[in-house]
Each structure stands twice: as C-alpha cells, then as structure tokens.
Amino acid sequence: xxxxxxxxxxxxxxxxxxxxxxxxxxxxxxxxxxxxxxxxxxxxxxxxxxxxxxxxxxxxxxxxxxxxxxxxxxxxxxxxxxxxxxxxxxxxxxxxxxxxxxxxxxxxxxxxxxxxxxxxxxxxxxxxxxxxxxxxxxxxxxxxxxxxxxxxxxxxxxxxxxxxxxxxxxxxxxxxxxxxxxxxxxxxxxxxxxxxxxxxxxxxxxxxxxxxxxxxxxxxxxxxxxxxxxxxxxxxxxxxxxxxxxxxxxxxxxxxxxxxxxxxxxxxxxxxxxxxxxxxxxxxxxxxxxxxxxxxxxxxxxxxxxxxxxxxxxxxxxxxxxxxxxxxxxxxxxxxxxxxxxxxxxxxxxxxxxxxxxxxxxxxxxxxxxxxxxxxxxxxxxxx
Amino acid sequence: xxxxxxxxxxxxxxxxxxxxxxxxxxxxxxxxxxxxxxxxxxxxxxxxxxxxxxxxxxxxxxxxxxxxxxxxxxxxxxxxxxxxxxxxxxxxxxxxxxxxxxxxxxxxxxxxxxxxxxxxxxxxxxxxxxxxxxxxxxxxxxxxxxxxxxxxxxxxxxxxxxxxxxxxxxxxxxxxxxxxxxxxxxxxxxxxxxxxxxxxxxxxxxxxxxxxxxxxxxxxxxxxxxxxxxxxxxxxxxxxxxxxxxxxxxxxxxxxxxxxxxxxxxxxxxxxxxxxxxxxxxxxxxxxxxxxxxxxxxxxxxxxxxxxxxxxxxxxxxxxxxxxxxxxxxxxxxxxxxxxxxxxxxxxxxxxxxxxxxxxxxxxxxxxxxxxxxxxxxxxxxxxxxxxxxxxxxxxxxxxxxxxxxxxxxxxxxxxxxxxxxxxxxxxxxxxxxxxxxxxxxxxxxxxxxxxxxxxxx
Numbered sequence: 001x002x003x004x005x006x007x008x009x010x011x012x013x014x015x016x017x018x019x020x021x022x023x024x025x026x027x028x029x030x031x032x033x034x035x036x037x038x039x040x041x042x043x044x045x046x047x048x049x050x051x052x053x054x055x056x057x058x059x060x061x062x063x064x065x066x067x068x069x070x071x072x073x074x075x076x077x078x079x080x081x082x083x084x085x086x087x088x089x090x091x092x093x094x095x096x097x098x099x100x101x102x103x104x105x106x107x108x109x110x111x112x113x114x115x116x117x118x119x120x121x122x123x124x125x126x127x128x129x130x131x132x133x134x135x136x137x138x139x140x141x142x143x144x145x146x147x148x149x150x151x152x153x154x155x156x157x158x159x160x161x162x163x164x165x166x167x168x169x170x171x172x173x174x175x176x177x178x179x180x181x182x183x184x185x186x187x188x189x190x191x192x193x194x195x196x197x198x199x200x201x202x203x204x205x206x207x208x209x210x211x212x213x214x215x216x217x218x219x220x221x222x223x224x225x226x227x228x229x230x231x232x233x234x235x236x237x238x239x240x241x242x243x244x245x246x247x248x249x250x251x252x253x254x255x256x257x258x259x260x261x262x263x264x265x266x267x268x269x270x271x272x273x274x275x276x277x278x279x280x281x282x283x284x285x286x287x288x289x290x291x292x293x294x295x296x297x298x299x300x301x302x303x304x305x306x307x308x309x310x311x312x313x314x315x316x317x318x319x320x321x322x323x324x325x326x327x328x329x330x331x332x333x334x335x336x337x338x339x340x341x342x343x344x345x346x347x348x349x350x351x352x353x354x355x356x357x358x359x360x361x362x363x364x365x366x367x368x369x370x371x372x373x374x375x376x377x378x379x380x381x382x383x384x
Numbered sequence: 385x386x387x388x389x390x391x392x393x394x395x396x397x398x399x400x401x402x403x404x405x406x407x408x409x410x411x412x413x414x415x416x417x418x419x420x421x422x423x424x425x426x427x428x429x430x431x432x433x434x435x436x437x438x439x440x441x442x443x444x445x446x447x448x449x450x451x452x453x454x455x456x457x458x459x460x461x462x463x464x465x466x467x468x469x470x471x472x473x474x475x476x477x478x479x480x481x482x483x484x485x486x487x488x489x490x491x492x493x494x495x496x497x498x499x500x501x502x503x504x505x506x507x508x509x510x511x512x513x514x515x516x517x518x519x520x521x522x523x524x525x526x527x528x529x530x531x532x533x534x535x536x537x538x539x540x541x542x543x544x545x546x547x548x549x550x551x552x553x554x555x556x557x558x559x560x561x562x563x564x565x566x567x568x569x570x571x572x573x574x575x576x577x578x579x580x581x582x583x584x585x586x587x588x589x590x591x592x593x594x595x596x597x598x599x600x601x602x603x604x605x606x607x608x609x610x611x612x613x614x615x616x617x618x619x620x621x622x623x624x625x626x627x628x629x630x631x632x633x634x635x636x637x638x639x640x641x642x643x644x645x646x647x648x649x650x651x652x653x654x655x656x657x658x659x660x661x662x663x664x665x666x667x668x669x670x671x672x673x674x675x676x677x678x679x680x681x682x683x684x685x686x687x688x689x690x691x692x693x694x695x696x697x698x699x700x701x702x703x704x705x706x707x708x709x710x711x712x713x714x715x716x717x718x719x720x721x722x723x724x725x726x727x728x729x730x731x732x733x734x735x736x737x738x739x740x741x742x743x744x745x746x747x748x749x750x751x752x753x754x755x756x757x758x759x760x761x762x763x764x765x766x767x768x769x770x771x772x773x774x775x776x777x778x779x780x781x782x783x784x785x786x787x788x789x790x791x792x793x794x795x796x797x798x799x800x801x802x803x804x805x806x807x808x809x810x811x812x813x814x815x816x817x818x819x820x821x822x823x824x825x826x827x828x829x830x831x832x833x834x835x836x837x838x839x840x841x842x
Contacts, residue, residue, distance in 0.1 A: 150788040230796055230832065285828075286837070289836075303796075303832030303835065304832065306828075307827060307829065
C-alpha cells in the first residue's frame with residue numbers, strides 16, 4: 001500500500017509547485033505534489049517566457065535576483081534544458097516623459113544588480129536599428145532574457161521526482177483541512193493524503209483553497225494572448241517590450257534561435273473556468289499586428305502561424321500571494337502571480353522550501369503576504 | 385424566416401449544392417471560399433485564360449463538373465459570393481475573414497461548414513526532400529496550372545486518388561515511373577462486396593488501373609515504403625520500397641507524390657467547439673454530426689469531406705441535406721421526398737466509404753516501423769526518434785502534451801499533415817491504441833495570417 005503521508009503536500013503542479021517540490025527534496029523533506037490536470041498546463045506553460053527582472057515592483061527585485069541566480073545555474077541545476085538565454089531585455093517607450101520614469105527605475109538602489117542602461121535618440125536607433133521612429137527611449141537590461149515555458153514546470157517536476165518527490169497528476173483536491181498538528185487532504189477520487197505542512201501553489205485556483213481556510217483574496221482570472229510567427233533567420237536576440245500606460249500599446253516579443261518570433265500583450269481574454277479553457281480574442285491578434293508594425297516597421301510579410309491563451313490568476317494589486325498563512329500554522333501560499341511569475345518560478349520554489357523547512361527566509365517577501373487582504377480589526381468589529 | 389443570416393464556408397460540391405438548396409427556399413446565403421474560383425478541389429476550375437476542355441480536365445467526371453459549375457453560375461446573382469477569402473478564426477456568431485490582406489467580420493445565425501479535405505500522409509524517410517508532394521498537391525499543379533511536379537514521377541501510397549492522379553498525369557503526357565500501392569490485392573478482394581455499392585465507381589477505378597497497365601506503367605501492390613532517395617541540395621532522385629515478395633525495389637525519379645486517401649479539414653468546427661468522434665472504419669477523428677449534418681453546436685452544420693470522407697458525389701447530397709436540415713430547424717417547409725432521396729443515396733456511399741477504407745487501409749503499422757532518423761514534422765523538422773523520446777523520457781502519451789514537448793504539429797501546417805502520423809508514432813511508443821492518445825486541438829489561425837493584415841474600416 002502506498003503511504004499517502006509526507007512532510008509537505010503541495011497542491012498545484014505549476015512552475016511554483018514543481019520548483020518547490022524540487023527544492024524541498026534538496027533539503028531532505030518528503031514531498032507529495034498533487035496536480036488536478038497535467039504539470040505546467042495552465043499559466044506556467046502558456047506564458048510568454050520572459051526571464052525579465054526590469055520593470056518589476058522594486059520590492060520584488062530581491063526575489064527576482066535570487067531566481068535569476070538559479071536560472072543561471074540551468075541546465076545543471078535540474079539536468080534539463082529550458083532553452084534559457086540571457087539575451088538582454090529592452091523596455092522601450094513612445095514618450096519623452098516615460099524615459100524619465102525608466103531613468104528613475106534604473107537609478108533605484110533595488111535595481112543596482114540589473115545594470116540598466118538608458119538609450120534615447122540616435123544612440124537608441126543605432127543600437128536597435130529595427131525599432132520604429134515612434135520609439136523615443138528605452139531601458140536595456142543586459143542580463144535578463146527568455147526561456148521556453150512549455151518545458152519549465154515539467155522539467156522541475158521530473159527533477160523533483162528523480163530526487164524522490166511523489167508527483168500525482170490527474171489528482172484533484174476536493175477538500176483541505178487542518179487536523180491536529182497537520183493537514184488532511186481529500187481528493188475527488190476519494191483518496192486521503194496527510195502532511196505536517198501544506199503548500200498551496202494552485203495559481204488561478206489558489207483562492208478557492210485559501211478561502212477554505214478563511215483567507216479569501218480578490219483574485220480574478222485572465223487569459224494571456226500569445227502569437228507566434230513562422231521561423232525566419234535569427235536576427236533579434238534581445239527581448240523587446242513596450243512600457244506604456246495604454247493597455248493596447250502593450251506589446252512584447254522575443255525571437256528564438258530556431259527563428260520563430262513569439263508575440264504577446266495587449267488585451268486579455270476571460271477564460272471559460274467551467275471547461276478550463278481560455279481563448280485568444282481575434283481583436284487581440286489584430287491589435288498585436290498593429291502594434292508590431294509600429295514597434296518594428298520592417299516586420300513585413302511574416303505570418304502568424306498559431307495563437308494561444310491560458311489561465312492566469314491576478315490579484316487586485318497585481319502582486320502575488322506568497323508566504324505563510326495569516327491564520328493557520330503550517331500552511332503556506334504561493335499563487336496568483338498576476339502574469340509575471342515565470343521568471344520568479346525557481347526563486348519562489350527555493351524561498352518556499354527555505355521558509356517551510358526553516359521557518360524563515362533570507363529574502364524579503366513581506367509585500368506578498370496574504371495578510372494584506374485580511375479585513376482590518378476595525379472592519380472586523382464593524383462586521384460583528 | 386428567410387432573414388436568418390446563413391453563411392456557407394467552401395464552394396466545392398457540398399457548398400454549391402447547399403447554397404442552391406437554400407436559394408430555392410428563398411434565402412440569400414453568403415458563400416465564402418478560400419479559392420479564387422468555385423468548384424472546390426475535385427472540380428477545381430482552371431485560372432481565367434486557360435482553355436482546356438472539360439473532358440481534358442475532369443475525364444470521366446466531366447459532366448458532373450460542368451453541371452456543378454453551371455449551377456454555380458446560375459446562383460451567382462442570388463447569393464453573396466466572397467471568393468479569395470479565408471475564414472481564419474471565429475467566435476460565437478461571427479467569422480473572422482481575411483481577403484487580400486484586409487480583415488473583416490461576418491455575422492451569422494447559421495453556419496454550414498463545407499471545408500473539404502486534404503491529403504492524409506504517412507511519413508517516410510526522406511520525404512522532406514524537394515520534389516516530394518502530396519497526391520492532392522500533384523493534382524492541383526496539373527489541374528490549375530497544367531504542370532507536372534517532375535519529369536519522372538512516382539506515385540506512392542494507397543487509395544483511389546493514387547490511381548486517379550497517376551492516370552491524369554499519364555493522360556497529360558507526363559512520365560509516370562511507377563505506381564506503388566501499400567495495399568495488397570487481398571484487401572481489395574475482401575472489400576469487393578461493399579465496393580459493389582457503387583458499381584460504376586468501382587468500374588471507373590478498375591479502368592484507371594487498366595489504362596496504367598496498358599501504358600506499361602509498373603504497378604506494385606502490397607509494397608512497404610522504405611525511403612525517398614536524394615540529397616538536400618538536389619532533391620529527390622528516387623524511391624526505395626520493399627515489394628510484396630520481400631525484395632528491395634529502387635525506382636529512379638525526380639518527384640514523388642504521396643498520399644493515403646484524405647483527412648477532413650475540421651479546424652473551424654473545432655474552434656467553434658463542435659465535438660469530434662473517432663471513426664473506427666478510417667481510424668481517424670471526424671466531426672460528430674447527425675445523419676443530416678448537424679454538429680454538436682446548435683446552428684452549426686457540416687457537409688462534404690470536411691464532415692465525412694465520402695467523395696464528391698456524397699458531398700453534393702450532404703450539402704443539400706445540411707441545407708434541408710437547417711431549413712427544418714428554421715421551421716421552413718421542406719420536401720420530405722427530397723430529404724429521403726439524399727439519405728438513400730448517402731447510404732450507398734457510406735457503404736462504399738467503408739469498403740474503400742478496407743481496400744486501401746491507413747498504414748498505421750508504418751509509423752511503428754519508421755526509423756528514428758525519419759522526419760515526422762517537416763515544418764519543424766522533428767524526427768520520429770525525438771517524438772518517441774518525449775514518450776519514453778518525458779511521459780507524454782497524449783498528443784497535445786507530446787506537441788508541447790517535441791514541437792510536432794507546431795509549425796506552418798499546424799499538424800494538418802503530420803498530426804495523424806505523429807499520433808500513431810506516440811501510440812506505438814506508448815503501447816496504447818491511437819484513439820487513446822487523442823487528437824491535436826485546433827488553434828487559430830486556420831491558415832497562416834499575414835502580419836500585414838489590416839482591419840477594413842467600414
């Protein structure tokens with residue numbers, strides 16, 4: 001008979017859960033990971049693939065730096081190739097006043113390790129001659145890059161399994177409960193799992209589980225809009241993204257060495273949560289074509305050969321929920337990465353493993369605490 | 385209510401007969417077609433200015449081609465015909481179209497998909513070399529542009545199209561080096577009772593074979609393809625097969641046309657959420673429809689080879705029947721005798737379809753025998769060995785998972801030409817039935833969409 005008991009049960013097999021399983025095993029903790037569908041099927045597998053630090057909330061850069069150091073240890077770290085290339089990332093803008101904002105970001109002490117360089121005018125167009133004349137300036141991050149999201153979570157899960165983690169796919173959690181000092185997890189196929197500690201890494205579904213412990217959060221689901229062109233000679237190694245406050249102007253692209261150009265940004269779609277499918281809205285693609293022609297006028301007669309979407313969880317303040325529960329001992333969260341979790345993945349796994357194993361972490365994650373959504377004492381007294 | 389906005393996609397035999405039936409009932413359907421001219425594939429019309437006769441172009445099917453084209457000419461003023469227009473995506477009630485670089489939307493209340501079929505292909509080592517075509521591609525080159533795909537052409541695969549295209553090439557004066565059929569004679573004899581459902585068609589097929597033999601074209605039955613020979617720079621120089629007697633046969637040629645009958649074009653229906661079902665007879669996924677062509681999505685119908693591979697005659701019946709089903713659903717009066725007549729005709733064609741699948745079976749076993757270094761996905765240049773490793777090393781026994789890991793089906797053709805063979809490779813590697821590995825989900829755009837596409841401002 002299989003023992004359904006472990007030091008830690010992880011619910012949700014995206015990149016966060018898979019990476020956490022891997023790092024927990026490295027720290028010698030026994031792990032069972034429960035995934036309702038397939039590893040890395042939702043937000044983790046369908047995102048753009050940006051391994052980008054610049055532009056993040058400054059209070060997240062410490063975590064992003066820790067993750068970047070792990071990305072740099074690939075493929076040796078997990079003995080698998082995620083097609084990571086530290087190709088450089090360029091964040092461009094269409095307005096002069098936005099350059100000042102990029103400069104302020106680059107000057108922030110938190111961003112020191114990013115080695116950002118601001119380009120503008122002739123120097124910008126000399127360094128990136130393919131950018132359209134509307135582009136006024138940009139911030140270049142030489143160490144950022146991109147990787148293949150389809151491969152990442154499954155590779156971490158395989159690496160975790162090789163270290164002895166138990167990975168259960170097609171296993172849907174029906175109920176989680178605190179029982180005595182530990183947790184009891186019931187799956188829809190009637191199995192019972194138990195663990196001393198529980199980590200919820202259920203992405204867009206994380207809120208359903210946190211609510212079972214009396215910690216609801218304002219999470220909404222969005223479908224990213226992605227497209228890819230046919231392959232053309234590899235000429236655009238730098239990831240380029242537009243910095244703007246106008247949603248439809250948001251566009252980013254990366255070319256992979258085999259030649260295809262991957263494009264994302266613009267509108268988001270509302271996923272069908274009943275069938276767990278998200279679609280690309282035709283208007284998103286048409287907008288991306290417009291925006292790409294503006295950003296790279298020479299893009300010319302390339303063809304879009306495929307588009308895709310997925311299901312991402314966004315918190316109301318666009319920051320994740322990460323850290324210990326505010327109410328239940330032994331319960332931890334890492335979900336709702338609001339469209340910017342891919343780069344953080346290895347770092348989140350490492351930090352959560354450290355936190356779960358030692359009770360604390362050397363990396364600041366306080367801004368992501370679930371307690372920020374807890375009703376204040378004043379609100380609670382009003383309610384009662 | 386003749387005010388319902390009815391859109392037909394595809395102007396082949398199914399689409400034209402569907403439009404004709406709706407016009408007779410007082411409707412003015414929109415007929416969208418990707419081609420510049422009506423007729424679809426089998427009755428493809430030559431470009432303006434070409435002057436080959438019907439007999440030259442369509443042989444034994446000349447009268448049917450003429451009849452369909454004339455019917456279409458009569459309809460033109462009574463329908464909203466939009467040629468050279470690709471429906472690249474859809475949302476409930478709205479089609480996304482692109483024509484000559486301009487994007488527009490078309491609203492619909494009812495949609496009839498007559499999207500036809502393309503070649504069903506099984507990889508062979510070397511099939512990525514220049515000079516390798518599908519049978520359908522070879523036929524289009526001849527029919528549309530009056531050109532041969534090579535100076536010395538081998539036709540290889542199985543199915544009625546193998547003999548039809550080979551004899552069309554022969555008649556056009558091309559040098560047909562050989563016809564190499566994977567199906568052994570025994571299978572055909574066994575299938576005879578079912579094929580007798582349509583004696584005239586059976587006779588036509590036998591006549592084609594006789595013509596090829598008379599012209600001293602080597603015809604080999606029961607062969608196993610080994611490889612397409614040649615170099616990357618110079619392209620195809622020959623093909624190598626194992627004959628039924630176990631000998632290795634090499635035929636020199638500079639072009640080869642391959643194919644194993646047809647597969648349906650289901651992308652639009654798939655994007656619309658229509659269910660597909662696994663068809664045992666042909667061992668592939670087909671649209672789930674009722675006898676009249678209603679899909680699982682209300683208001684969406686399908687007819688012709690895009691729904692079920694039964695050929696052009698059946699497509700005409702199915703096109704009429706889908707239109708009649710729509711009229712019934714719209715509470716319009718429908719001639720019961722006409723409905724019964726289409727059903728009767730289709731019943732025979734269904735039996736014949738099963739007979740064809742028996743006589744010229746899909747060679748699933750070839751996928752298992754495919755050498756590791758043979759390319760499966762030509763768009764992305766992924767080999768059988770790479771695909772098998774995603775099964776053995778990464779545990780991907782489902783086709784969409786295997787696609788995510790291996791890229792098979794991720795390229796320009798979006799799996800239209802490699803996904804079925806890829807599924808067989810995965811099934812063989814995983815030791816499970818091909819139905820269990822599933823099918824690749826459709827993703828927009830239906831065909832590549834130019835980045836120069838612009839929205840038309842109304």
